[in-house]
Amino acid sequence: MKYRWQVAPAQPLPASQLEASLRISPLLAQCLVNRGLRNPAQAADFLNPRLKQLADPARIPNLPAAVERLWRARDADEPVAIFGDYDVDGVTATALLLEVLRPLGWRIEPYLPHRLDEGYGLTRDAVANCLQRYPVKLLLAVDCGSTAVETIAWLNSQGVDVIVLDHHQVAHPPPAARALVNPQLGPTGAVGFRELCSVGLAFKLAHGLLKHGRNRGHPGAARFDLKPLLDLVALGTIADLVPLTGENRRLVTAGLQCLNARARPGVRALIEVAGITGDIRPYEVGFLLAPRLNAAGRLEDATEALDLLLATDPARALALARSLDARNTERQNLERGIAEEVIGAVRARFDPANDYVIVEGQLLWHVGVVGIVASRVLQEFYRPTIILGGDGHEWRGSGRSIEGFDLAAALRRCDDLLVRHGGHAMAAGLTVRPDQVNALRQRLNQLARQTLKPEQLQPLLRLDAAVSLDALTEAGLDEIERLQPFGQENPPVQLLVAGLTHRRAPQKLGREEQHAKFWVSQGGRMVEAVWWGGGGKPWPEGRFDLAVVPQVREFRGQRRLQLRVLDWRPGA
Structure with a gap:
């Protein structure tokens, strides 16, 4: 079990009020309550985001x-x-x-x-x-x-x-x-x-x-x-990982409609080189479009990305998009090499009981990719992470944090060690002299030990509800789609399904067998479950519980329920 599981407590009174007022299912009502929406009017606005709701x-x-x-x-x-x-x-x-x-x-x-x-x-x-x-x-x-x-x-x-x-x-x-x-x-x-x-x-x-x-x-x-400019708002808002609530939810909902219209030549070209044929949702923006737009600015300057967004000639837009795609491949190779080096070095000496913050720096690490590397290291070790690079008397770096540790506030308490710094609670940038890196690591670890409890060093998996397989229907999942667009502070619906067994032997998927597919059953019903990245991990045996994102998949004109596995644990 990778995560600490936390199932949201059932709140029958506000959920039943939403269910009756909005004529929605108990599961959708519970999901709205979990997102802080107890008032029927607020919940109705959330389910029906419109530009006319925008504030002055x-x-x-x-x-x-x-x-x-x-x-x-x-x-x-x-x-x-x-x-x-x-x-x-x-x-x-x-x-x-x-x-x-x-x-x-x-x-x-x-x-x-x-x-x-x-x-x-x-x-x-x-x-x-x-x-x-x-x-x-x-x-x-x-x-x-x-x-x-x-x-x-x-x-x-x-x-x-x-x-x-x-x-x-x-x-x-x-x-x-x-x-x-x-x-x-x-x-x-x-x-x-x-x-x-x-x-x-x-x-x-x-x-x-x-x-x-x-x-x-x-x-x-x-x-x-x-x-027509809301496509730009959707791109930037999703890429910057800010909450998709309130004003952002209204802007991004309309902006995704603009993106799907593919009216902007630069966006149309970027979608083509990214190989996207279906709808544009936050996933496509965050993992396919935004990295290509970011690539030029990460390696040198972002002029090509700006030129692409402003382009009116389709041929020029396609040439710019292909150039950004090539830069993104270059960025991926740089990032992969540095990440492997960092993860290997940290793993060799990592002390889970005492290492609360990871700070790693190296001469000539490319400063344009250190933020992405920090994210990968955080995913591997679940510690606030700062990665530094440079080629002179000052190193520049990026940090990513975990829930409960305000990185920007911590850096303010290291001001005497830094040349400059700024950012948010969860992400920050900084410049530091190489001879101060060890002192910075020690100070941040000291601050983190004062702030974080040991259990906070294991990621928390928030689950909206515990359900049975029979409760998961196509109609119910279609209704859950009303919570789209998913993103920060409005994550996809995550559920606990307990007491499962394997109906068939699990299989490995992917060219490198890095993924896994299960067929799980409960009370006579069988459902397919896919675990991305689970091919090399221990698989559940006997009776087990799954934390999943339920989804409806379409294949050859047929729609069927599929569970995307987040984590598993032995069943009771």
């Missing part, structure tokens, strides 16, 4: 000030530069703003920093390079800037106004930007907007700009339709 963008802190300053630049024909981050969130946010502002008359140019030469964020060197290329007096920093106190102070001294559009944690005190648009501001943040990433904020800023323009009688603003 003016409620986001400092967004009206950003709207006013940008319109002032438009009225004065003042040039503007967008300084965007190189990940999918930053690139899609940059593309969205360009596709809104340019047609409405703004003189605006994008600048995406080079990952290796300029590093992450609003650094002094990167900003100086941007201003050398585009000598502007208004800089719009997208998906970065919330901790760039010194750089923004320097820009102010040069007479450059800065608008920050970002969702990362804010420095204390915050940078002195003309407008710091960040839903994390304040002790509780902007209620209803905290889950937005930067492309979601870009959409809200665009909405605010259009509302302001319509109030002024601007004809272009009155005619402009933001809905």
